[in-house]
Every structure is written in structure tokens, then in C-alpha cells.
Amino acid sequence: MKRKISSFLLPAAAVIILFILWEISISIFAIPAWKLSRPTEIAMALFRDYKEILPAVFYTYTNVIIGFVLAMTVGLSLGSFINGNKLAGVTLTPYVNLLCTIPLITIVPLLMLWFGIGRPIIILTIVIQSFPIMNFNCCVAFANVDPLRLELMDSFKVGKLKRLYYCILPDAIPGVFTGIKLSAILSILSSITAEMTGGNQGLGAQINVFVAFLKMPQAMACIFYIALLGLVLYYSISHIEARIMKTRNNEGEQAS
Amino acid sequence: MLDNFFLLENIQKSVYTNEGKTIRVLDQVDINVENHEFICIMGPSGCGKSLLLRIMGGIDNMSGGKISFKGNVYEDGIDKQTKSDFGYVFQHDNLLDWRTVYQNVHLPLEFDKKSNTKKTDERERILNVLKLVGLDAYEKSYPRELSGGMRQRTAIARALVHNPSILLLDQPFGALDAITRKILSYELLKIWHREQKTVIMVTNNIEEALLLSNKIYVLSRKPSNVTHIIDVPFTYDERWTNLLEHPEYEAVTEELTGYLSERSEHENAHESQDNHSTVKSLDHYLASLGDIDHRVSC
Numbered sequence: 001m002k003r004k005i006s007s008f009l010l011p012a013a014a015v016i017i018l019f020i021l022w023e024i025s026i027s028i029f030a031i032p033a034w035k036l037s038r039p040t041e042i043a044m045a046l047f048r049d050y051k052e053i054l055p056a057v058f059y060t061y062t063n064v065i066i067g068f069v070l071a072m073t074v075g076l077s078l079g080s081f082i083n084g085n086k087l088a089g090v091t092l093t094p095y096v097n098l099l100c101t102i103p104l105i106t107i108v109p110l111l112m113l114w115f116g117i118g119r120p121i122i123i124l125t126i127v128i129q130s131f132p133i134m135n136f137n138c139c140v141a142f143a144n145v146d147p148l149r150l151e152l153m154d155s156f157k158v159g160k161l162k163r164l165y166y167c168i169l170p171d172a173i174p175g176v177f178t179g180i181k182l183s184a185i186l187s188i189l190s191s192i193t194a195e196m197t198g199g200n201q202g203l204g205a206q207i208n209v210f211v212a213f214l215k216m217p218q219a220m221a222c223i224f225y226i227a228l229l230g231l232v233l234y235y236s237i238s239h240i241e242a243r244i245m246k247t248r249n250n251e252g253e254q255a256s
Numbered sequence: 257m258l259d260n261f262f263l264l265e266n267i268q269k270s271v272y273t274n275e276g277k278t279i280r281v282l283d284q285v286d287i288n289v290e291n292h293e294f295i296c297i298m299g300p301s302g303c304g305k306s307l308l309l310r311i312m313g314g315i316d317n318m319s320g321g322k323i324s325f326k327g328n329v330y331e332d333g334i335d336k337q338t339k340s341d342f343g344y345v346f347q348h349d350n351l352l353d354w355r356t357v358y359q360n361v362h363l364p365l366e367f368d369k370k371s372n373t374k375k376t377d378e379r380e381r382i383l384n385v386l387k388l389v390g391l392d393a394y395e396k397s398y399p400r401e402l403s404g405g406m407r408q409r410t411a412i413a414r415a416l417v418h419n420p421s422i423l424l425l426d427q428p429f430g431a432l433d434a435i436t437r438k439i440l441s442y443e444l445l446k447i448w449h450r451e452q453k454t455v456i457m458v459t460n461n462i463e464e465a466l467l468l469s470n471k472i473y474v475l476s477r478k479p480s481n482v483t484h485i486i487d488v489p490f491t492y493d494e495r496w497t498n499l500l501e502h503p504e505y506e507a508v509t510e511e512l513t514g515y516l517s518e519r520s521e522h523e524n525a526h527e528s529q530d531n532h533s534t535v536k537s538l539d540h541y542l543a544s545l546g547d548i549d550h551r552v553s554c
């Protein structure tokens with residue numbers, strides 16, 4: 001219990017100290033507001049300009065969540081398919097992994113050219129950018145499943161789907177969750193990039209507008225919301241993972 | 257004479273090495289198992305005895321030969337329906353970490369589509385086998401909470417739960433310490449006697465083989481054949497007394513030790529012909545099958 005409290009309190013304290021130092025240094029070094037805003041100004045912008053910021057927050061959050069869930073589904077399904085089908089694996093894997101390395105900013109203009117602008121295009125961008133990393137991690141985790149476990153399944157001679165459900169997937173949970181975390185991060189990055197490059201709505205576009213008018217505290221307030229989404233997503237996923245892994249990793253107390 | 261309960265004729269198995277060479281591991285293996293027998297298979301390290309057991313259980317396929325089981329002939333190995341008549345125990349318990357003892361034992365029933373047993377019947381069945389291996393108090397424990405011996409007991413319970421006719425054990429006590437090994441051997445003897453199963457076990461331990469089995473098949477080095485069949489002369493009750501004092505114990509032990517350390521001229525010639533790297537990669541293959549046990553006494 002003590003450890004749980006300190007694991008929350010210590011990072012919180014660190015953030016507060018950082019904000020105080022930030023606030024003080026701006027006064028001491030006389031940094032102009034258009035270069036760097038004070039934390040207090042950002043906090044005020046959060047409340048004062050909520051009418052401009054909140055719709056953008058809602059737009060971006062829904063896109064990220066939809067895109068992330070889709071990317072997760074596509075990545076996991078494709079990973080399972082590749083795992084059960086050697087030929088498909090050999091054929092597809094290089095191209096899917098190639099998608100990991102293509103910088104998103106280069107494909108957004110192309111996608112816009114083909115499909116126009118708007119919500120679907122942003123979600124599509126998120127999926128394209130986030131599913132390969134999910135697929136990649138799933139494939140690695142599935143391929144590393146203990147061969148003895150697979151032999152156990154062979155001794156019952158079960159079909160591919162049951163094999164996946166009863167053995168491969170549970171065994172590969174840690175690797176799959178690494179993929180989920182990475183694809184959550186990439187989902188946020190790619191949605192903001194897409195909005196900044198070619199959107200007229202959402203936090204990315206809103207930041208562009210605020211910066212153009214030198215409204216730095218408001219732009220920083222938008223960044224705050226992006227960071228918040230990242231934190232919430234990351235910790236929810238970690239929490240789910242910890243609950244699943246709880247039965248396996250705890251030190252055995254009954255061991256004799 | 258033959259009751260054709262479980263008959264392996266001319267079983268052959270070749271494996272492919274990384275260099276594209278074919279190596280014959282099982283040459284022509286004939287084994288005749290009668291109902292309710294306890295058979296042990298012994299042989300030098302790397303002779304393919306685990307592989308043979310995997311073929312019996314339908315985990316690996318054979319390159320040639322045929323298997324007869326309960327009057328049916330299987331040319332391509334045991335089929336899916338028949339598999340539920342086998343229970344397989346691995347060298348390492350091979351439990352699923354994310355399932356409790358109860359859920360692990362439940363696994364074969366989940367795959368057994370034919371059985372329309374009710375939940376309550378299933379539960380009774382599982383608790384019965386857990387009682388049989390002495391783990392009825394641990395149904396809610398996870399494998400990580402159990403000792404090595406208890407994990408292997410769970411694995412035995414899992415192999416028994418769907419009531420198979422044949423129990424296949426691949427060096428089941430190899431990873432356990434000597435005392436646990438002894439205790440579990442006696443428990444297996446009791447289970448075999450009480451449940452009237454046919455048991456086929458691969459082992460490297462002479463003492464264990466003599467304590468448990470009615471018949472010991474000795475395999476030669478690869479390409480392996482059955483070189484000797486030993487009838488173990490002890491009755492069930494005698495096995496519970498001190499076998500070391502049995503008048504025939506020493507003679508049988510010596511006979512078996514002699515067979516296991518024997519190298520025929522044919523085998524010597526074969527060994528020297530072998531390309532060294534090929535042997536290495538074959539060993540690698542067999543190690544991946546969990547077959548290599550360096551404690552073999554030969």
C-alpha cells in the first residue's frame with residue numbers, strides 16, 4: 001500500500017516542483033510570453049478558452065480511440081493470420097514491417113489527394129501508422145511461444161483457432177501488450193500529425209491556429225490535452241495488463 | 257497370442273537436417289503392447305525413444321510402418337478421434353501458467369467434443385483424478401504456487417482426466433529430485449494398478465524401469481531397432497517390498513545394464529561413417545524435441 005501511494009505521489013510532486021521552477025525562471029530570466037508561457041497562464045487558458053479548445057479535444061480524442069482500436073484489431077488479426085499461415089507470413093511480413101518505417105508526414109498529403117480531408121482520412125492515417133507495430137509485436141510474440149506448449153496442443157490435435165485461443169494468445173500476452181502500448185503512442189502521434197498537416201479540426205489544427213496568432217498559452221493548453229490522453233491510454237493499458245499477468249508473476253506464497 | 261491391443265509394426269522415422277540430409281532415426285521398430293501392461297522403453301541418448309513415443313501419441317508422424325490399436329489399423333498415425341484415447345505426460349510438466357490446477361486438468365475435456373458430459377459430472381471427474389494424485393486441496397492454486405513434484409502430479413491428472421486407455425509418459429520424472437522421483441514412481445505404480453490403464457513410459461532410469469514395468473524394450477543406437485525385450489519378473493506386491501533383496505533383481509539389473517551399454521559392430525561402423533556436423537545438427541534437432549538426456553547410463 002505504501003509503495004502504491006509513493007508511486008503516485010512522487011511523480012506528482014516532481015511535476016509540481018517542475019512547474020514552480022518553470023514559473024520562477026520565467027520571472028528571473030525575463031522570458032517574453034511569446035517565447036514561453038507561464039504554467040499559470042496555461043492553466044488560465046485551459047479554463048478561459050475552453051470553448052475553442054474542448055471541441056478540438058473531443059474531435060481528436062474520438063479519432064485516436066477509434067483509430068487505435070481499429071489498428072489494434074487489424075494488427076492482432078493479421079498477426080494471428082500470419083502465424084497460422086506460413087506462406088502468407090513470408091509474403092506479407094516485409095511489406096507490413098516496411099510500413100513501420102515510412103514517415104507518416106510523407107503519406108498524409110497523398111492520402112488527402114486521394115480521399116480528401118475529414119475524419120475518415122485521419123482515422124485511416126492512424127490505422128496505417130499504428131497497426132504495423134502491433135502486427136510486428138504480435139508476430140514476434142506468437143513465434144516465441146514455447147514449442148512444448150504447442151506440442152501439448154498437438155497431443156490433443158486441436159484446430160488452428162483453438163490453438164490460438166487456448167495456447168498461443170495467452171502465452172504471448174506480454175508481447176501483445178507491448179504492441180498495444182506502442183500502437184497507442186503511435187495513434188496519438190499520427191492523429192496530431194495528420195491534423196497539423198491536413199486537417200481543419202482537432203488539436204493539431206487548433207495548435208496551428210493558436211501559434212499563428214501567437215496565442216502561446218492556448219497552444220500549450222492543447223499540448224496539455226494531448227499529453228493527458230497519452231497518459232490515460234498508457235496507464236489504462238498497463239493496468240489491464242497487470243491484472244491479466246497478476247496470476248502468473250506473483251511470488252508464490254503457497255509453494256512448498 | 258497377439259491380442260492386437262496396441263501394435264506397432266515396422267515403425268520408421270527419418271528426419272531432415274539443416275544441410276538437407278536425411279537421417280534415419282527409427283529403423284524398424286516393432287512393439288506389441290497388451291492391454292493393462294506397463295511398458296518401459298529404454299535406449300542410449302539420442303536413439304529416438306521420445307520420438308517413438310511422440311509417434312505413438314500422434315504428435316509426430318511416422319515415415320513408414322503401421323500402428324494397430326483396438327483392431328483398427330492406422331497407416332498415417334493415430335487420428336484425431338482416437339487421440340482422446342491417449343493421455344500424454346511430458347518430461348517437463350507443461351502446465352499452462354495462466355490456468356489453475358483445476359483449469360489445467362479441465363483442458364482435455366474442453367477439446368473432447370464427443371463427450372456431452374454435464375458440468376457437474378466434469379467437476380466430479382476432475383476432483384476424482386486430483387484426489388488420485390493427491391492434489392484435491394490445490395484445485396484453485398496456480399502452477400507457480402506448486403513444487404516440481406506437484407506440477408508433475410497435475411500433469412498426470414491432466415493425462416488421466418478424459419479416461420484414456422493408454423497413458424504415454426515421456427521421462428516424466430526426469431526433471432525431479434531423487435526423493436520426489438521415488439515417491440512419484442510408487443504413486444504411478446499405484447495409479448496404474450488401480451485404474452487398470454496401459455502405460456508406456458520412456459525412461460533412462462534402470463531402477464525406475466524395473467520398479468514399474470512388466471516389460472522393457474531396449475532400443476539400439478540410431479537407426480534404432482528393438483534389440484532386446486526383457487520380461488520383468490516381479491509381481492505387483494513384490495514391488496512394494498524392498499526389490500533390492502529380490503533374488504532375481506541383481507540378475508535383471510545386470511542384464512539390462514549390459515544391453516544398454518552394448519554396441520554392435522554394425523553400429524560402430526555406422527558411427528564412424530557419420531559426418532560430424534550432421535551428427536551435431538541431428539543432436540540439435542533431437543534436443544529441440546526434448547530428447548537429449550545426458551544422464552543416460554551408457
